[in-house]
Structure formats: structure tokens, C-alpha cells
Amino acid sequence: MKTLPIYQVDAFTSQIFGGNPAAVMPLEEWLPDETLRALAMENNLSETAFLVPLPDEPEADFHIRWFTPTVEVPLCGHATLASAWVVFNKLGWKHQQVRFQSKSGPLGVEQTDDGWLELDFPNLAFEQRPTPGLIHEALKGAPDSAFFVPNDTNYLVVLENEAAVKAAQPEIRKLKELGNQGVIITARGEDSDFVSRYFAPGAGIDEDPVTGSIHSVLVPYWAEKLGKNALLAKQASARGGVLRCELKGDRVAIAGQAAFYMEGSVQLP
Known part of the structure; x- marks a missing residue:
């Protein structure tokens, strides 16, 4: 039996029951994709974010992936913000910024002076x-x-x-x-x-x-x-x-x- 931690955070709001709820699951190493999909389906939220630490990677602190109840997605803002909140508040992270490696390239999240979390995301062409x-x-x-x-x-x-x-x-x-x-x-x-x-x-x-x-x-x-x-x-x-x-x-x-x-x-x- 394997025990995995799970957190749920409402993103883009200052109060629970607002914003967008995301599940965040820090892992020690990647599980099979079918397990990640099954976990996201069971959580039944718009996205579940999975994190794996990258202690030997100089340009990133964690690898992040996001799953809806049915598919993996290339980019997700609210679950990234929720993940950063978990890193800062539950995983003992002592830095002002956390850096994620993702399918959409490098993503950073910084704590602002007034307590907001600021995502550094790509400018997408249209x-x-x-x-x-x-x-x-x-x-x-x-x-x-x-x-x-x-x-x-x-x-x-x-x-x-x-x-x-x-x-x-x-x-x-x-x-x-x-x-x-x-x-x-x-x-x-x-x-x-x-x-x-x-x-x-x-x-x-x-x-x-x-x-x-x-x-x-x-x-x-x-x-x-x-x-x-x-x-x-x-x-x-x-x-x-x-x-x-x-x-x-x-x-x-x-x-x-x-x-x-x-x-x-x-x-x-």
C-alpha cells in the first residue's frame, strides 16, 4: 500500500468556495500515466496537478503536470497557482519564488509583497x-x-x-x-x-x-x-x-x- 499526500486549494480567490478548486499531489517520483489519469478522474476537479522535485536541475525546482478528469493538458494556471501555494505553505519552501518545468516550458510563481501569487506564463500567439x-x-x-x-x-x-x-x-x-x-x-x-x-x-x-x-x-x-x-x-x-x-x-x-x-x-x- 502506497500513501500519497493530497491538498485542495481554491485559486484566484481569497475565500473558500470561490475561485477554482484544484487538487495538488506532490510525488517523490512519477507514477504511470494511467495512474495519474485515474487519480485525476477520482478527484473529479477541473484539474489535478502532480509535482515531482528536481533537486539536480539548475533551471527548475519541480516538474509539474496537469490532468483533467479525462486528459492531460499542456498548460493550467489555477492548478499551478494552487501548487505554488502548497509548495510555499505545506512543503517548507523557504524561497520567494518556485520554478516549474512543464510541457509549456518554464513557469515561475513568485510571492508578492501583498500576499498574492504571481504566475510567469508565456504570451500565446493567436x-x-x-x-x-x-x-x-x-x-x-x-x-x-x-x-x-x-x-x-x-x-x-x-x-x-x-x-x-x-x-x-x-x-x-x-x-x-x-x-x-x-x-x-x-x-x-x-x-x-x-x-x-x-x-x-x-x-x-x-x-x-x-x-x-x-x-x-x-x-x-x-x-x-x-x-x-x-x-x-x-x-x-x-x-x-x-x-x-x-x-x-x-x-x-x-x-x-x-x-x-x-x-x-x-x-x-
Whole structure:
């Protein structure tokens, strides 16, 4: 019998029951992928992050991987933020920053002076394309053009205003036919610079409460539109979340708070 630690942290919120819950499981070494997928399915959260220390790697402190209940994903913001919270608060980490090695390259998380955690994420390129027919069918009022994010398999759809983002009720069954592609909807915000929501039913996530990784494309998009690099973002899901963002050349800083929910152990045969 093998005992594994597990933590659950609500990311991009200062209070439990808000933001986006993530499971974090520090490991001593990698388990088989089928075991990681089974653990993520059992946890049944939008993402479970797995960490393995890299004591002999000069450029990174931990290797991080993220799994939804059905697939491994190349990038995940909220579970990275939750993982950093666990490293800083539960694993005895004494440094101001932790560095992760990932499928999307190096990712850093730094503790700010006011207690937020700031993610150092890539600036993801996007390209304008005709809106796919499935998105038109699933999302009433979708414009004729959207933006495709090749490195994160997402479509970005810009709606008229914040009210349209909040009122959107996409047909999840149709979006699921996109396969492993998510749909971001966004608009200028009323009391923030922009708002967004994110749907990825093909990856096992009907709607994600708060998605840090999509801000790797939202921030460069809105920075250009609004003519400024420092942006306040809100994700307009039922749980909701707040993100302080900044475009920094080929990187994007995404800061949020975290609320600790629980810890325990998993027994593997």
C-alpha cells in the first residue's frame, strides 16, 4: 500500500468556495500515466496537478503536470497557482519564488509583497479565423470571426459586452464535438478591464470557474485593444475570480490569491 499526500486549494480567490478548486499531489517520483489519469478522474476537479522535485536541475525546482478528469493538458494556471501555494505553505519552501518545468516550458510563481501569487506564463500567439460552424450552432450571437490559439487548442470569441458574456448559455453538447478544443468568450468589463468565461467539455470541463492559462492569450489581446499592459480581469463564472495581469513582452504575469480548503492522503494498492 502506497500513501500519497493530497491538498485542495481554491485559486484566484481569497475565500473558500470561490475561485477554482484544484487538487495538488506532490510525488517523490512519477507514477504511470494511467495512474495519474485515474487519480485525476477520482478527484473529479477541473484539474489535478502532480509535482515531482528536481533537486539536480539548475533551471527548475519541480516538474509539474496537469490532468483533467479525462486528459492531460499542456498548460493550467489555477492548478499551478494552487501548487505554488502548497509548495510555499505545506512543503517548507523557504524561497520567494518556485520554478516549474512543464510541457509549456518554464513557469515561475513568485510571492508578492501583498500576499498574492504571481504566475510567469508565456504570451500565446493567436490568429484570426472564421468562427467554426459548431461554435455558431452552440453559441447564439457568436461573431463571424474568432481567434484560434494554436499552442493551447482554444478558440477566443469576443462578444459585444459584459452582459452578453454573463448571459451566454452555450450548448455544451455541441461544444463537446470540438474535441480537445476549448472556447473562451470575452468582452470589455464594466468594473474591470475585461471579463471572460471558458468552456472545454471535450476535455471534461463543461465550464471552468477560473482559468489562469487562458489569460496567456486574453492579456495580449486586451492589452492591444485597450492600449495598456496592466489589466484587471474577472472570470464571470458562478464561483468567479479576480486576476491582476500584466503583459511583459513574450511573457504574461497573472496574479491571484489562494484559499486553502483541505489536505489528506490517498491510499494506492
